[in-house]
Amino acid sequence: MKSFNQITEIISTEIEKLDWNKEPRGLYEPIGYVLSMGGKRIRPALTLMACNLFSDNIIQAIKPALGIEVFHNFTLLHDDIIDRADMRRGKPTVHKKWNENTAILSGDVMQIAAYQLIAETPVAYLKPVLDLFSKTAAQICEGQQYDVEFERIDSVEAEDYLKMIRLKTAVLLGCALKTGAITGGAEEQDAQYLYDFGINLGMAFQLKDDMLDVYGNETTFGKKIGGDILCNKKTFLLISALKVAKDEIKDELNACLHVSYQQPDQKINAVTAIYNLLEVKKICEDKMFYFYNKAIAILDKVSVPDNNKQVLIKLAEKLMWRED
């Protein structure tokens, strides 16, 4: 079994090997830029780890693992245009550094590049991996569409929010894990358990993200705290707050959402104070651990020695206690 550090080492090396030094430069340069920004590389790590549960030959899973990481970064590129986000991981986004047309077209070719990597899956596993990948990719677009639509709706139910993050975030973790399992030669049932493990881990991961956006440390988190609050993003925290708030607290929260503040910090502080009063961080944390525990329970069912699952459990724990 490869250790966590060995896996991340392999991934960085392989990502650096990808060649974006192609013509026309204006099309390919932004792809190299986006991928050089870093990120946690969780998805390809999950693919390699899942493969390693069933096979020592993790080289089988590298190309699809890279395809999933390239696809993930493509979605960030296009989402940043849609969300009008100027910064990502402390650097200007592609549509800011270049322009919107470049961001659209480089994104398109990046999606194709992701498919080209997926197509290098060992041929015996190509069809199921390709089908899972396409299904997942479409679901991620659906999730992003719901996310955009939620901005224009006054109230979003927790259930709908959870459905949205399942599509936008969780399915790719499930896909990454199942892809690894398939290329490792796992039985269908085990591959499915790993998918379900990924879904639940992904749900917990996104809820953690919602909390970090309010309660994180700006230095370690790498972006401004309170961004979700400033744009009235209907995160699990806000949805929960609107649900449990009564009477004057409810009025106060609604006022925070509709009044315009002179300083952004005033709004962030006001909303955070209400969150604290209503203890919505606890509600969100409980939900996060609900999914996390479900994930671990599903992983338990996978028919490989418990000892071999430790690297996945360690990564899952890391994601729950992360500060970035």
Next chain:
Amino acid sequence: MKSFNQITEIISTEIEKLDWNKEPRGLYEPIGYVLSMGGKRIRPALTLMACNLFSDNIIQAIKPALGIEVFHNFTLLHDDIIDRADMRRGKPTVHKKWNENTAILSGDVMQIAAYQLIAETPVAYLKPVLDLFSKTAAQICEGQQYDVEFERIDSVEAEDYLKMIRLKTAVLLGCALKTGAITGGAEEQDAQYLYDFGINLGMAFQLKDDMLDVYGNETTFGKKIGGDILCNKKTFLLISALKVAKDEIKDELNACLHVSYQQPDQKINAVTAIYNLLEVKKICEDKMFYFYNKAIAILDKVSVPDNNKQVLIKLAEKLMWRED
């Protein structure tokens, strides 16, 4: 052998069967809208015809044929955002009818849908078809990037223009034909001849398009005549005119490109008059027939009875003499 009409009939029926009535509506509705606009469906027709040269079982080629058509329409959708085009086939473009974010995201999921259709290629042919498709898709993005870059350059060489239209237009015709040949069980050499036939046909097709934009009939062409002239698009006509024009004609043409006119028709008439004087339509037509004749000569080499090639020759002729 299926006739031209039988082939187009199959394609329309199959395109109508594609189900875009899915949730979220805001994501999938624009795809149905784009595909219902029609178009000549040349690419899937080429795929089925090429398959039919080698096999009676053209059903083998239908899914990849549809994938290529969906992909083609996806490129139009994103290109229309990039080119700020408001109308397409007499109807408002997606980013006008909905908005830009919808056009980006629906386009993304449309590209995935194209891959899902490609993935339904009979498994024995999946890998070569998928690889050819991805390579072609990336080339089309490269072509679009060059097209956008040419807008910002003062002078474009004919050679560079031809390279651009090869990428933006011709390779997809080559891909459509080769995909049909592969799924029909053709030998590699015949499949390659069909690819090369498609490249040359595609070059001729785009040069015809350049001419229709100036010399076409507005009613049959379906869009305003002179659009390329109005935006100083560096088509083969303009590049040729700038090359052959001398002295005062050259100054006059340059003035047309840089002066602002009160009425669009004034500019169109002035530039067209110079084109007529310089006989650039003839230069363009000669180039078109050069590629067309090359295409037919390559098709001649394909090792199937000449009689069976008639349907492809008929379609190629139709494309050369079309008025839309």
